[in-house]
Amino acid sequence: xxxxxxxxxxxxxxxxxxxxxxxxxxxxxxxxxxxxxxxxxxxxxxxxxxxxxxxxxxxxxxxxxxxxxxxxxxxxxxxxxxxxxxxxxxxxxxxxxxxxxxxxxxxxxxxxxxxxxxxxxxxxxxxxxxxxxxxxxxxxxxxxxxxxxxxxxxxxxxxxxxxxxxxxxxxxxxxxxxxxxxxxxxxxxxxxxxxxxxxxxxxxxxxxxxxxxxxxxxxxxxxxxxxxxxxxxxxxxxxxxxxxxxxxxxxxxxxxxxxxxxxxxxxxxxxxxxxxxxxxxxxxxxxxxxxxxxxxxxxxxxxxxxxxxxxxxxxxxxxxxxxxxxxxxxxxxxxxxxxxxxxxxxxxxxxx
Numbered sequence: 001x002x003x004x005x006x007x008x009x010x011x012x013x014x015x016x017x018x019x020x021x022x023x024x025x026x027x028x029x030x031x032x033x034x035x036x037x038x039x040x041x042x043x044x045x046x047x048x049x050x051x052x053x054x055x056x057x058x059x060x061x062x063x064x065x066x067x068x069x070x071x072x073x074x075x076x077x078x079x080x081x082x083x084x085x086x087x088x089x090x091x092x093x094x095x096x097x098x099x100x101x102x103x104x105x106x107x108x109x110x111x112x113x114x115x116x117x118x119x120x121x122x123x124x125x126x127x128x129x130x131x132x133x134x135x136x137x138x139x140x141x142x143x144x145x146x147x148x149x150x151x152x153x154x155x156x157x158x159x160x161x162x163x164x165x166x167x168x169x170x171x172x173x174x175x176x177x178x179x180x181x182x183x184x185x186x187x188x189x190x191x192x193x194x195x196x197x198x199x200x201x202x203x204x205x206x207x208x209x210x211x212x213x214x215x216x217x218x219x220x221x222x223x224x225x226x227x228x229x230x231x232x233x234x235x236x237x238x239x240x241x242x243x244x245x246x247x248x249x250x251x252x253x254x255x256x257x258x259x260x261x262x263x264x265x266x267x268x269x270x271x272x273x274x275x276x277x278x279x280x281x282x283x284x285x286x287x288x289x290x291x292x293x294x295x296x297x298x299x300x301x302x303x304x305x306x307x308x309x310x311x312x313x314x315x316x317x318x319x320x321x322x323x324x325x326x327x328x329x330x331x332x333x334x335x336x337x338x339x340x341x342x343x344x345x346x347x348x349x350x351x352x
Contacts, residue, residue, distance in 0.1 A: 006119035007091060009128045015091035015116070017084075021100045022093075022122065030193035032093070032125055033201050038076045040069045040100045069103050077107070089114045097121035126193065129200040136203045137229045143349050144234050146216040146315055146325070147242035149179060149307040150249030150256075150299075152333045153215045156242065159342035160213050165349075166206050168214040173198040176222035178215075179307075181270055183222060185259055195224050211349040216319065235318055239325035240345055244333055246303065252333040253299045264291045278305060 012018060018035040020027050023046045027037040041049065045068045053061035084090075090108060092115060094100035101117050108115035118124070147153050154171055161167040175189050176182045183189075190198070206212060216239070219231050244252070260267045268287040275283045282305065289298040316322050326348060328341055 007116045008119060009125060012091060012118075015089050017088070017090045019090050019092045019104065020094075020122075021104050022095060026095070026122070029191045030126070030197055031122070033197065035093075036080075038080055038104070040072045040094075040104055041065070042068075042072075065099075069100070073104060073107050076104075077111070081108075084113065086112060087114075089116075091116050091118055093118035093121045093125070095121050096123050129193075129197050132200040132204055133196060133227055134229060136200075136206075136208070137227065137233055139208050140203065140206070140212045140233065141208070141210065142234060142237035143211050143213050143345075144216045144237045144239050144319065145213060145242065145345070146239050146319070147244065148249065148311045149303060150253040150333075151242040151244045152252050152256075152338055153242060155256075155333075155335075155338050156342050156345070157213060157215055159339050160346060163339075163342055163346060165342075165346050166210055166212045168199070168202060168212060170199075170215060170217050170221060170226060173202075174221040174224040176224065178217055178221045180273065181257060181260060181267070183270075185263065189222050189224055192224060196227065199227070199230075213345070213349075216315070218314075218318075236320050239315075239319050239321055240348070241315075241325045241327045242341065243327050243329045245331040246300075248331050248333045249303065250296065250300055253303075254295055257295070257299070260290075261293050261295055264293060274306065 012032070018032050020031050020035040020037045021040045022031075022037070023039050023041055023043045024037060025043045027035075027039070031037070045065075049061045049065045049068070052064060081088075090113065092101040092104050092108070094102075097117055097120050101121065105115045105117045120127075145153050145156060154169070154177070157167050157169055161169070171178050171182075173190070173195050175184055175187050177184070189195075214234060214237075216234060217226060219226055219228070267290040271283055271286045271290060274286075278286075282301075286298055286301065289295070319325075328344060330337060330341065
């Protein structure tokens with residue numbers, strides 16, 4: 001590949017390493033999957049140079065910036081890149097493919113490595129993500145997995161993926177289980193942009209002729225918004241419902257949410273959000289069980305009084321083909337049975 005030939009998104013797989021030269025804060029917000037962050041300016045340095053650029057002069061900003069960039073590049077050459085072989089081929093990007101990535105590429109080439117700069121930088125990649133979602137989402141052969149809370153839908157999705165099916169795991173990308181109690185302990189949700197990057201990357205790997213299985217989610221998962229094009233496409237797709245018995249669902253919820261017992265105060269606080277819907281007396285009883293670690297009666301009543309009545313109403317309203325759904329009944333949600341349900345769903349999708 002000639003140095004003068006611009007490197008496009010489609011060329012990314014040809015490189016050994018993708019290097020993001022932006023600040024740690026920019027990288028944390030979103031980045032190209034698989035990239036490593038080697039900032040040429042720290043968060044503080046970037047903010048300081050921006051201020052000098054506006055308040056003093058562009059020349060002073062560039063002079064100080066050059067000093068910071070040189071020091072940071074020296075550190076990366078000493079530490080991050082010290083063991084890279086002579087034939088190492090990195091692809092470097094910054095915000096727009098400008099000075100930050102250009103400076104790094106210049107020094108890497110001086111060493112002798114075949115370093116290249118991504119045309120358009122992260123901004124170009126972000127445009128690619130949006131375009132991919134807009135163009136590919138309507139073409140997906142979606143099969144929507146539904147079921148009342150505790151039906152192990154996410155675990156069935158994982159089993160489908162393990163069996164070779166194409167799966168979109170929205171809750172996995174969002175780092176959230178999608179319900180009132182769905183926030184994972186000690187796990188931050190990604191930014192909206194990074195969620196969309198993960199989704200677009202997954203969709204881009206699909207064979208559009210084969211079915212794609214997805215859980216029937218609402219338009220928001222925690223604070224993450226599911227792209228409206230995907231929400232609308234889901235609502236028009238065929239539906240497969242897992243109809244698990246209340247006993248099986250309760251047993252599954254007690255396994256799947258066992259970690260909630262470790263922070264009774266947080267659980268009681270979240271239950272407090274339901275006071276307007278359920279009344280102070282009911283929620284007070286639930287909060288008492290939460291503090292005492294009595295999750296079995298708590299989940300049983302949450303299912304009966306909160307989740308199940310809402311489920312019936314929302315499914316019929318949200319899915320155009322709800323009345324024509326396929327239903328799989330089970331009174332067992334063990335790992336073995338979840339694998340069998342996944343295999344049955346795959347067979348039905350292939351036959352259809």
